[in-house]
Amino acid sequence: MPKQTKITKGVITVAGVGTRFLPATKAMPKEMLPVLDKPVVQYIVEEMAESGITDIMFVTSSQKRAIEDHFDRDEALERFLESKGKLDRVQPLIDLCKKVRFFYTRQSEPKGNGHALLCAKDFIGDDAFAFSDGDSIIDAEVPVIKQLVKVFNEVGSSVIGVQRIEDPQEMTKYGNVYAKGTKDKKIFRVEKFVEKPAVSKTSPFGLIVGGMRYIFTKDIWSHLEDQGKGKDGEIWLSDAANSLTQKKPFYAYEYDGQYFDTGNKLALLKTTIHFAKKEGLL
Secondary structure (H helix, E strand, O other): OOOOOOOOEEEEEOOOOOHHHOOHHHOOOHHHOEEOOEEHHHHHHHHHHOOOOOEEEEEEOOOOHHHHHHOOOOHHHHHHHHHOOOHHHOHHHHHHHHHOEEEEEEOOOOOOHHHHHHOOHHHHOOOOEEEEEOOEEEEOOOOHHHHHHHHHHHHOOEEEEEEEOOOHHHHOOOEEEEEEEOOOOOEEEEEEEEEOOOHHHOOOOOEEEEEEEEEEOOHHHHHHHHOOOOHHHOOOHHHHHHHHHOOOOEEEEEOOOEEEEOOOHHHHHHHHHHHHHHOOOO
């Protein structure tokens, strides 16, 4: 049994431009677009906090100042709301900001999500850590990162959260995970990752990257540093993860939860409708 590791650091990459939501994202980060009364990125931060993450680094760009402002206490606003008997409207955010320390670094150029993660190396050091992009919400009874931490402590190696779908045509829209089964039917030993494969070459287990949730060990850093430019001349995390699978054990876990991509207009609308129904608003 591997030694139990308490994972307390997380990284969320939020440096993308958000061209699919222009002109709304001309002045507002796409991660700050609302799903009901909370921005997308707050759902992800809440997931990390509920999973034991106490220190989160955002990898941002020059247009993302609103994210820093959102997770900063505004005592004047809090006093005003308290005087009006409306402090409950921001109390969950206040409580969240008490649980987590936030750190920020900038990706100076749009060089891909692998390069963005590499910007957080000095913050993470040699610790195992949680990673998420800033686009995806996963509605789960047990936070997905918490599920992955549990698996990490069983296998002692990097873990990615995956979903299983049956339609090969639908699978071509996602990164596919090719893996071998283990004694646990929900845990797989990863052999490779392929981004949006042809329908005839999709993962035989039906495994897709659903929501960009990882627990990484320090082994990922050398692969990111050595990773050459990939698609569009950028450095991609999936390429570095694929390289890591050839050198170290890498596992996939079919998590319990419903994944929502918020990276385009229709997906964001579907996500909002889901949570509106969940709260009894529809």
